Amino acid sequence: MRTRLTPRACGVLVGSIALLLAGQLLGYPMLRVLAGAGLAAVLISALTVVRRPKVTVERVLYPDRVECGQPALARLMVRNESTRRQPAFVAADTAGAHQSEVAVTALAPSGVATYHYELPTARRGPLPVGPLLLRRSDPFGLVSCQVSIGSAATLLVHPKRYAARTATGIRQRHHFEGPVSAGPLRGSIDLRRLREYVPGDEVRHVHWKASARAGRLMVREYVDPDQPRLQVLLDTRTTALTADQFDTAVSVAASILVVAAQSGQRLRLTTPCGTDHDVQSVSDLLDELARVEQSTTTTNLLESLPVARDGGALVVLTGDTAGLTEVPNLRSSYRPVVCIDLTHDEPALHTGAGVHIIHAAAAQNAVDAWNAVPA
Template sequence: MSRLTRRGVVVLVLAVLLLTAGVLAGHPLLRALGGLCAGALVAAVALTARRPSVVVTREVYPDRVERGRPALARLLVRNQGQRHQPAFTAGDRLGEGVHDVRVNALPPGTEASYHYELPTQRRGRLPVGPLVLERTDPLGLARGRLTAGESATVWVHPRRHPLRLPARGTPRHHHEGRVAEDLHGSLDLREVREYQPGDEVRHLHWKAAARTGQLMVRQYADPDQPRLTLLLDTRSRSLTPAAFEEAVEVAASVLHAAALGGQRCRLVTSGGLDLSTSDGATAARRLLDELCELGQDQETALAPGALARARGGDGALVVVTGGSLDEAVLARLRGRYPATTVVALGVGAGRPVGRLIRAADAAEAVSQWNATPAGRR
């Protein structure tokens, strides 16, 4: 699509005035100037309306990155036509902004690549694309735009801090040391989920597959496998936006360490989110993806009903909340989860009391965790 620029609109108005004045006054010079302006406009529109004969692709890597870590985009432009391709501008949408890439002229059959950094300062899903190819005429009278390429997504995960999280529970199947992969096959059916490469074919759930139209597998859990539940306070009245970001970092650090350390994890929020996973790298990525988009809410209760009614002894519990502790709720949770650790953020540093850690930010909280019995149990 080709449109006139502001300069083009001015020239168009000038052409109309000159032609009108030339006709009314019978002055050939005015008509010639008006025709010259009109001809320049027609040539500009024709030039910018022509579709660039190039193939443009974009790659982003990595597709998942910690907040503040570098992520790059690679733009590959190839001229597959038989003509010389003039220069143009490719605008790549990055979230709410646009990054402009000046693509130089390309001879036939050649290609060029351009690299640029993606903004990863904010946690969340960063949509990248589509590309908008922009071309202008030499006089700047018209501009042509064309959408090209596919969109991509970069998951900007919360920042994680190195955290020591020991295993809990009894050994699994008399195995000593860490198990390299999930143990499946016990009679404890945990969930039915979509098939992923590497899953046991004998665990396929054919009835669910026929019902959903996708391959589904049964996922079993070993009852003796260590478990960790993390309750994240998402109430806006409990944590400021800045303190909430620190709380999300604490949650990411704990859950990532637990999943990679062989523990089944459960993420619960005040807003009602209840996500249970197995252990391993896939589970850690799933938890981080969920934390990537998590926001605050207007709930009043710290713990949802499902967590408050949980049976006692169901693994360890970590509560990440603000400085104003809800002692009544925490007392009930401690009665159901004997191994309960509370991390209170947004307050000045304080000396850890038992399993209570007070810290101003995530880095300080994790440092206290690693230095206290809460990080060695």
């Protein structure tokens, strides 16, 4: 708890001391009385606010994940735990660079009050909220007291999404004609092989006869040769995109990936800063895109792209067209190949050598051009 004198109190103290000295020197008792009143006012004010508020404060964010630009609220529930009336105070809560102040009215013994305030969601990313600061001051504004209470929370602001269509024209793979992907796919129907059980495998896939013969648990591993796949390469290099352009790229990536996940396509997200994994769920994907940040790496963009031998669609989101010279060579591994350059003010769609190149500066224009890519 931190207690401090306000500038008004400092003025009262200085004035009181001056009156006291003048009263002593000039022999005016009234000046000494005024000086004593001023000093007493500061002392009494300090005594009224020095007591820590005996309240419990609970803050709940709802929702705790929200799309950029959508409303998010904090609910503040204050309960007076004492048997005495709790004087009014101010609860201040920080959310990033934004601060909200809630004027909590006086509470009766065991009284409860609930307050709501809006949180800023204009920018994508994790938004730290709190901790709460309770501030009290005396009626004369001479002394203020501040105490930190509760813990901090985090609001995840997901990237803004636009209406995008699923990737079309994806080359289908057939495991009986060539290699399949490295990992098995959930919900697949074609038996690939029998292997030893590992923690996390579904019990319904246990092959009991094979387990009895081998003397250890064996499970069936399935693949789906017809499930479309989508590879998204998001350029996180600061040399390729500005901060605003990067946020635009993340919004475009979210728009394309979410609709693909909802349609059952298999997804993989890759960045030059080390992100390279299969997307397991839409919520995990959005959380990942909310947290992704730019990096100062200067590696070649396409060096971070995994080698693919079994087709699938490739989407590259960048602003460095010079780093895309090798894109046409990827046609043997990916189809279709779509490069989205987010540094051009004039939206355009160019198709050549089997590669679709989109120029756009706004996320909406980029997604509109994506929807116009021929199958």
